[in-house]
Amino acid sequence: MRTNELLLTEMPWLKNILNEEDKIKQLASLFNTKNIERDLQQLEEKLQKLQKNDGSFAWFDGGNSNLYISTRVLEVFGKIHHLDSTLISKDTQKIIVKLKSYLSQDKRFDLSTSYSQRIDYAYALQYWQEDDVPNKT
Secondary structure, eight states, X not given: OOHHHHHHHXXXXXXXXXXXXXXXXXXXXXXXXXXXXXXXXXXXXXXXXXXXXXXXXXXXXXXXXXXXXXXXXXXXXXXXXXXOGGGSOHHHXXXXXXXXXXXXXXXXXXXXXXXXXXHHHHHHHTTOOTTTSOSOO
């Protein structure tokens, strides 16, 4: 038996310590600023590609515009903006402006729209005050 195997056999808690060190290293890499910035840039690029010409989003690439998912995207961006507005880049602002325009013109938000959809839309909009993102590109 090798020394390492013997140590792990006689001291199983040592294996937990080694695993904990790996977990800490992996956790630290999640908070690496360069990784976060790279991931945000990649996410922004994906969203630009997925946004339809009318400003909406579909559940899947190539799908039809979907009111629910479009509202959710606006809500998530709003939460990010509320937590740290510096994470909303100029390109992301353009996505949001188009999305807000689509949602504000959608005729499905009249009295025939379900109450929950209107509440979801109002909830998503509450993160965006007039000054937060320009209304025009």
